Amino acid sequence: MMDIVDKIxxxxxxxxxxxxENRVFVDVSEDKLISTLYDxxxxxxxxxxxxxxxxxxxxxxxxxxxxxxxxxYKINAIVRTWIDRENPVIxxxxxxxxxxxxxxxxxxxxxxxxxxxxxxxxxPFILENWKDLPPMRKDFDSVKYSSEHFVxxxxxxxxx
Amino acid sequence: xSKSYELFIGPNHPGIPGNFSLKIELEGDTVISAKGDPxxxxxxxxxxxxxxxxxxxxxxxxxxxxxxxxxxxAAYSMAVEDLMGVEIPERAKYIRTIVLxxxxxANYTFWMGGFAGTLGLYTLAQWSxxxxxxxxxxxxxxxxxxxxxxxxxxGGVRRDLPPGWEDKLLxxxxxxxxxxxxxxxxxxxxxxxxxxxxxxxxxxxxxxIEWGATGPILKAAGVAQDVRKDDPYAAYEYLDFEIPTLTxxxxxxxxxxxxxxxxxxxxxxEQAIKKMPKKGPVWEKMPNPLKWYVPxxxxxxxxxxxxxxxxFYMVSDGTGKxxxxxxxxxxxxxxxxxxxxxxxxxxxxxVSHILVSLDVCPPEIDR
Numbered sequence: 001m002m003d004i005v006d007k008i009x010x011x012x013x014x015x016x017x018x019x020x021e022n023r024v025f026v027d028v029s030e031d032k033l034i035s036t037l038y039d040x041x042x043x044x045x046x047x048x049x050x051x052x053x054x055x056x057x058x059x060x061x062x063x064x065x066x067x068x069x070x071x072x073y074k075i076n077a078i079v080r081t082w083i084d085r086e087n088p089v090i091x092x093x094x095x096x097x098x099x100x101x102x103x104x105x106x107x108x109x110x111x112x113x114x115x116x117x118x119x120x121x122x123x124p125f126i127l128e129n130w131k132d133l134p135p136m137r138k139d140f141d142s143v144k145y146s147s148e149h150f151v152x153x154x155x156x157x158x159x160x
Numbered sequence: 161x162s163k164s165y166e167l168f169i170g171p172n173h174p175g176i177p178g179n180f181s182l183k184i185e186l187e188g189d190t191v192i193s194a195k196g197d198p199x200x201x202x203x204x205x206x207x208x209x210x211x212x213x214x215x216x217x218x219x220x221x222x223x224x225x226x227x228x229x230x231x232x233x234a235a236y237s238m239a240v241e242d243l244m245g246v247e248i249p250e251r252a253k254y255i256r257t258i259v260l261x262x263x264x265x266a267n268y269t270f271w272m273g274g275f276a277g278t279l280g281l282y283t284l285a286q287w288s289x290x291x292x293x294x295x296x297x298x299x300x301x302x303x304x305x306x307x308x309x310x311x312x313x314x315g316g317v318r319r320d321l322p323p324g325w326e327d328k329l330l331x332x333x334x335x336x337x338x339x340x341x342x343x344x345x346x347x348x349x350x351x352x353x354x355x356x357x358x359x360x361x362x363x364x365x366x367x368x369i370e371w372g373a374t375g376p377i378l379k380a381a382g383v384a385q386d387v388r389k390d391d392p393y394a395a396y397e398y399l400d401f402e403i404p405t406l407t408x409x410x411x412x413x414x415x416x417x418x419x420x421x422x423x424x425x426x427x428x429x430e431q432a433i434k435k436m437p438k439k440g441p442v443w444e445k446m447p448n449p450l451k452w453y454v455p456x457x458x459x460x461x462x463x464x465x466x467x468x469x470x471x472f473y474m475v476s477d478g479t480g481k482x483x484x485x486x487x488x489x490x491x492x493x494x495x496x497x498x499x500x501x502x503x504x505x506x507x508x509x510x511v512s513h514i515l516v517s518l519d520v521c522p523p524e525i526d527r
Contacts (some may be wrong), residue, residue, distance in 0.1 A: 020242070022391050023460065047372050049462070050488035054475055067460050067473060067488070071383070074390045076460055099372040102496035126199040126526060135207060142207060 004044070004073040011039045026079045030090070033081045037066060037096050044070040045077055048097035051104070053111045057138040060085045062113060066093065066100075083113075092117035110136035163187050169511060171200040177274065177515060178226075178522035180495075186508060194503035194511075196495045201526040209485045214240060214314065215449040217482070222308040224487060224523050228267040230260055231465040232472075233312035236485075238393060238461035239474035240314040243454050246444055252316030254436035256394040258329070259302075259311060260463070261425040261432070265336065266295035267466040268422040271519060275415060276347055278512040279356050284347045291339055294332050301325055316443035326433050333426045340423060348419055357412035361502045361514040364409050371497045374490050375468025376421065377518060379405045380413035387464035399431050411510075411517040418519075421466070453480055467491055467519045489524020 005024060009016050013032040017025040028036045045068035054063040059082075066079040083090060092115050094101035101120065107113050108121040112134035115121035124130070133140040164187045170176035181197040205224055209217045221236050222229030234256060241248065248256075273288035296306040301322055303311040311318050347353055363373065368381035378385055384403040388396040404420040406413040446452065456478040462471035468490030475484040499518050506514060 019459065025458075046369055047374070049372075049460075049469055049471060050473060050486060050492075052473065052486040054458075054484045065458075065473065067471070069469075071385050071390070076391075076462075078458075078460060097372065098370065099493040099497040102492065126202050128199060135204070142204070142211075 004070065004075055007043045008040070008077060011036055011043075022075045024075065024077045026077050028079065028081050030081050030083050033064075033079070034091050034093060034096070036079060037068075037093050040068055040077060040079060041096055044072045046071060048093075048099050048103075049076070051093070051097075051100055051107070053107050053113065053136070055085075055111065055136065055138040056082070057085070062088050062111060064090055064107075064113075066097075088113040090115055092121075094118060110134055112137065164192060167508070169515075170197075176512070177520055180520065180522035180525070182499075182511075182515070184503065184508075184511065189508040191503050191506050191508065191511065194500050196500060196525075198495075198522065198525045201522050203526070205527045206485055206487060209482055211481065213449060213480050214452050214454060214482065217485075218310050218313060219308075222310060224489070224527060225465070225470075225521050226307065226523065227270050227521070228263050228466050229308050230263040230312060231463050231470045232487075233310065234260055234394070235461050235463045235470055235472040236474075237312050237314040238463070239459050239472045239485075240454060242459045242461055243457050243474065243476050244314070245455075246315060246446075248316045248444055249441045250395075251320075251437045251440040252442045252444075253395040254432050255317050255321060255442060256312055257396060257399070257432045258429055258436075259299075259309070259317070260394065261428045262295055262298060262329070264466050265422055265425040265429070266292050268418050268425070269295070269336075271418060271466070271516070272343065272347070272422075275513060275516045276353075278516050279353060281347060281350070281352070284343065287339075287342070287346075291336065294335065298325070298329055298332060301328070313443065313446075315446040316441070318443070320442045329429065330433060333429055336426055337423070340419075343419070348416070353415075354412060356510070357415060357513065357517070358410060359408075360411040360510055361506060361517065362408065362410045363498060363502055365407070368409065371501070372493045373468070373498060374493075375465065375519075376414050376417040377409075377494060377498065378468070379403060379417045381409035382407040387462050387469055391462065393461075393463060395432060395435075398435060399428055401428050401431075411514055414517040414519075418466070451480065453478060454482070462488070465490060467494065467521060467524075470524075487524070487527045489521065489527070491519070491521045491524035494518050495520045495525060 015027040047069040049067040051066045061082045068077045104115040104118045105120045105125045109125045167184050170181040171179045179200040183195045184191050185193040221232040224232045269288045269292045273285035276284035300306045303309045365381045368378045384405050386403045454476040458475045460473045471488040473486040477483040
């Protein structure tokens with residue numbers, strides 16, 4: 001395992017943390033994200049398992065993560081970067097990992113993050129006629145939304 | 161005058177695997193483009209999990225995959241255990257393995273019926289749907305529920321196996337092994353099955369790797385990748401089993417891989433029952449559910465589902481509710497990165513069996 005960890009440490013700007021056996025975090029700055037993903041694929045991380053976002057609202061940041069897998073080394077590497085929450089933009093990774101294209105469609109809709117280079121970014125994907133805050137953001141109040149858009153139905157036998 | 165026309169397959173169509181829609185454009189009966197259209201099943205699982213206690217989510221997550229709910233319980237529990245640094249008891253590891261393989265066997269049995277149905281062989285559909293019920297009966301005995309079990313919990317499993325259950329399970333395994341001979345005779349050796357599926361919707365080894373395929377699609381293309389072998393969880397590291405592979409990568413190969421995987425699951429169950437410690441705890445004591453604080457951190461836990469890699473990315477902020485849970489279902493990649501490409505150039509009559517051969521499970525997309 002240490003062979004591959006050393007290879008990852010050789011990637012410019014990558015801060016590597018071994019979480020446990022077969023799990024490594026690779027933290028990079030926003031400007032190094034795409035080049036890091038490219039280098040990760042070159043050293044054997046052929047598969048993008050999942051790409052998604054964590055809304056770090058207290059830090060006013062979005063954390064973007066990519067779970068990669070190397071069959072050769074049987075290890076997962078989680079590449080992470082942080083971007084500003086105001087006018088959030090990332091670059092597409094779909095030229096490196098084709099499956100990123102749909103994950104990016106989803107995060108652009110659910111978090112309101114623009115994905116440069118992905119022609120489907122910003123187009124409706126799962127939601128229909130959505131006019132509110134992107135629903136996976138922490139400041140979107142799903143209970144308030146439901147009470148405004150749907151009629152509350154009391155269960156049978158429930159006290160009014 | 162336009163030569164092409166648009167056709168909607170789903171969300172209510174016998175050839176679509178669940179509440180999902182596919183918009184295809186055709187010239188004659190040849191597909192020239194295919195676009196998946198999700199959203200009919202979205203219940204905001206990921207958002208809902210952020211507002212519930214860790215233990216409450218166990219009632220929610222099995223619904224992310226109807227035919228094989230236990231993979232969600234296992235991956236979720238493994239993520240919580242990973243963050244808490246909990247090692248589950250040996251007997252619990254074996255019980256988890258048995259439950260996961262029973263769910264896999266039930267899923268493949270169900271799948272076979274759906275696949276045969278798309279080719280017009282309804283006899284197998286009737287048989288296999290009935291045979292799946294025997295597995296559901298066994299689930300009902302261990303947890304009181306047939307479809308959504310909520311049996312695998314952080315720390316182990318909810319309770320020990322009832323007396324005599326292992327013998328009933330071995331009876332099911334023997335019945336299914338005999339039944340596989342019938343399935344082979346009526347379906348897998350049937351020339352019509354071979355004629356309709358050989359050479360159809362090929363995903364080559366290079367494409368499967370490049371597009372991020374996992375599970376039977378990758379194995380049918382010749383790559384022996386499986387989480388149970390590559391990153392063992394539960395009791396898989398103690399068990400002896402092979403990963404089946406083929407090289408053609410077509411609809412036939414994907415179906416055959418699933419048939420062999422079903423047999424594999426039955427063999428794993430037999431082995432696990434033999435090797436399982438006969439006594440011992442099945443649950444590592446966890447905190448009071450209302451004071452169940454998971455240490456701050458992030459982790460990714462994954463299992464091998466009947467469709468491929470299934471994972472939970474979990475983030476804890478140290479409170480009693482997860483800060484963020486992202487679900488990775490194999491169907492997300494298999495639908496949008498693979499199905500949309502391989503359907504192009506295929507005949508309309510083959511669309512349904514191709515989709516079922518890729519085994520797209522819509523709740524894994526609509527999370």
